[in-house]
Amino acid sequence: MTAKPKIAFYWCASCGGCEEAVVDLAEQVLDVVAAVDIVFWPCAMDFKRHDVEAMADGSIAATFVNGAVRTTEQEEMAHLLRRKSRVLVAFGACSQLGGIPGLANLSDTASVLATAYRTSPSTVNPDGVLPQRHTVDGGHALGLPGLYETVRTLDQVTDVDYYLPGCAPTPKLIAAAVQALLTGALPAKGSVLAPDIALCDECARKASKPDALALAAFKRPSEVVLNEEECLLAQGVLCMGPATRGGCEAACVQGNMPCTGCSGPTSRVRDQGAKALSGFASLVASNDAAEIERITGAIADPVGTLYRYALPASLLRRRRVAVS
Amino acid sequence: MPETTTGSAAAAERFEPRIVAFFCNWCTYLAADLAGTTRLKYAPNIRVVRVMCSGRIDPQFVLDAFAKGADGVLIGGCHPGDCHYESGNYKTLRRFQLLRRTLRALGIEDDRFRLEWLSASEAEPLKTVVNDMVEKVRALGPLHLEVPAEAFAAEGEEVAAR
């Protein structure tokens, strides 16, 4: 074997976008790939779990895990990879914060399964069959991983060294992170590998934001023709920028869409949604209870809006499950 | 409605909610002081955290209290127009409804999260509010957020069996 540092990639509950970002990176930064030895990457290379199990503990220099943790298998892999790796990086919003799959925490497993396998309009399942943990088919015992009630972030399952934010992380951030890993120029353990300042700092529209913003109405991007230069909040559209860590160069805003918060909060904030709520609601242009209710009422789905990526990482982590 | 808990064995069975109360320094905290100087009696279930103005109450504090085991959160500030800092309480009001709706979506009932304007002279109303809230939260039962966060999901078989 070579003396190149060993690197691994793994995916948990995610959409595949983060894998795509890695592939993009591999193409762009060939010398990085040349500098490392990829020992595990289920999406792209044919290694099996027992290959990893066979490795010595701590033998992998760095493992990048994307996706949230919601199955028993993902949890087992998270523990396994943690053991085998010297550095474990939570890669992307789902791994760092729970991400879009984390919105399942608004529901429970039974209804998630029922929707996916029975009631959704595109489903054809006349017998109402649901996935079984154990099935016997033609005399063969088949198994599926168990599904947890609650979607978790990677660091709620195992110890994480660094976080690469974004849905997906931008090539620039990934390249910088890999560079830091290779040169050993890493910040303190637990750091998010992106600037610790909110998005407005790097937003091209910042100067157009009025000094005293007063929000008389919240609008969805689909309800307005958005000016391409003016601050989106000033146009009444909820842009999560003030409550979201920068580093992405305001890519969404550059595409004339509001920031939806995928990079999570700054290190000083414990709950991104609550802080965003505090900032937005405090700017509402009324002191009258009924009027305030009317204005904030336009935010039809507060959790989906304010916690689009960060529900599992939030203080409450999920919708409360009624205990019997 | 009993105003206070009694030490009797029967009462020990009763669920005693824990309520975190964020009170502003100038109105509601003083109302609670006045309740003391006038020796009013009210339910011992609230724990006051003092801030200078209700405007300082970050929604994160409310969530943190619930996350750490509070069964209810009470915010107390000066009446509209009376904030010691002119308008801090209006900011609180602007946040309150959206926060309450968010909490509702997260399964936390409205009665567990209240905003009350209580002036420095309103010791009686303070007593009424606290007693009322304690009774309502008692009726709702413990919040129990901790339990399901890590709980293992129903297995496929059980789901299928439903």
Added chain:
Amino acid sequence: MPTPEHGDANAVRIGVYICHCGTNIAGTVDVHAVAEHAGTLPGVVVAREYKYMCSDPGQELIKADIREHRLDRIVVASCSPHLHEKTFRGAVADGGVNPFHFQMVNIREHVSWVHPDKRAGTEKADALVRAAVSRVRHHKPLETRRVPVRSDVLVVGGGIAGIHAALTLADAGKHVTLVEREPTIGGHMAMFDKTFPTLDCAACILTPKMTAVKAHPNITLWAYAEVQAVSGYVGNFTVTVKRKPRYVRDDVCVGCQECIDACVYKVGKEPDAFNLGMSKRKPIYLPFPQAVPQVVTIDPESCIEFKSGKCKKTCVEACADRHAIDFTQQERIETIEVGTILLTTGFKVFDAKRLPSYGYGTYPNVYTALEVERLLNASGPTAGEMVLRDGRTPRTVGIIHCIGSRDEHTNKHCSRVCCMYALKLAHLVQERTGAEVYDFYIDMRTPGKGFEEFYNRVAEEGVHFIRGKVADVYPTAEQDGRLILQAEDTLLGNVRRIPVDMVILAVGLEAQADAEDVRRTFNITCGTGGWFTERHPKLAPVATFTDGVWIAGACQGPKDIPDTVAQAGAAAGEALALINAGHIELEPNTAYIVAADCSGCKTCVPMCPYKAIGFDAEQGKAAINEVLCKGCGTCVSVCPSGSARQNLFEDDEIYAEIGGVLAHA
């Protein structure tokens, strides 16, 4: 971050002190158990209980422990921080530790006095102590801010309280602006003939003080004016005052009143407010002969020139070359800067029409006490003659106490002065008319110096005292203008019906109708009934919760002239103490923005009511002007990226406190 003198935050050395407050706390909280619990908490090096922590030995205990155990954080669980936070911070500082490495726990007002169940109370005290211990570990060393105090003073309300305070301050060399709403100063006292219990002539003792106000080089008197808005903070208030137009130039009018004589109205047509409508005045008037300032006022509602523009303006002719009358005068808005404010806005009397059973407003011979004060006054509507509305002189007079006082339906409070002024009126009426006087009282309250003696004197003079509440006032069968007072005599145990010519209602004292507005303008608090709230009922009776604003006289609660004057002197003295100190120490609870963290989202900028947050467009960052920040913390809670912070109320301090109250013991 490690603080060099105290090691890092995890290695703090905390001392916890649980106060018994005699039995006030120890009676219902197991203080020993609380101290024991505190001793088990992380970082706690000593945990003690002591009888009176605020006493000298209590404070010494803290100082000695700081030396002996090298403590660097102190928690005291005792009464409200509003009472003794300063005391204990002082002790901590004396002990050599930063005074803000201190946290106070309120286990008296918030625990022992409100929760009689010892188990529950002790549990709550434990939780609050736990919270303070976890919080104090995060405290940073801070310094109080010093702001200079302007020496100019604003006094609002020119009754005896305002007059006395203004003169005291002016004599001490401070400049005072005295703002009075009415055309003249004097307040209620100016309406009286004599004052209890000494029966001094009110005018003889008041008028010299009123003229002294006008003459004093250090006093600017703005009568017929009202405060519109106040901004700023202790030491540096900016006040806008609205001066209503008198249509007479106060700089040239000499008060000769020739214009009044010359007015085209030969007799007055308008009800005279100063005489409570019992006489009529002209459109151009002076409320009473000794009014200060001696400047006449034109009432545009009744002046012909204002109504039609076609008056002969004989007043202008009479004023001749003084040219004091100016129909074009406009309202003036003046802005002044002062360091301290005294509120002496007084009271109003209870509206007797609210209790119809006493017949006020229905039977002409039913009077309020204030009206009788005017009737007895030589400059009043009858020039001091006791004549009734029907022209008769009363032969029998009934006085009824406690009208609108000590009553579930009107006011629960005792108005404190009515028994005494009723005795005064009984004496004066009897003296002037020789009438038989029947005095109906519920309890005779005469607890002042010389008061009981005065009561005895009036009793000896033959006034009939009847202990009982008058239930009804109705006309005699003869319909001769006389009225029957029906009451149960609780001493004799029978019902008495006494016919009288005149009824005097001893109306109670109420807060001013606009007390709510005034309190709002000056950012102070009102208790039930609208009386302004003092900072502490015993130890700070004239201070308010707003630094730099004091209250004195009847605006704080019903009181007589001697008490009013004493309070006015006290308030003036406290203001002087502050002015002479030259500066005030402010809580260091200001907010600040960490520039490196701020994204420049501007969410905080419009939050600040004091415009303390500025935005530096070049840097793209917000910054707080510490001098303007009052420390509400609103900007801190709204900053979406956690870049605004507040001293003394840092996020981690509050989270630690929340965790502490909720942690299971």
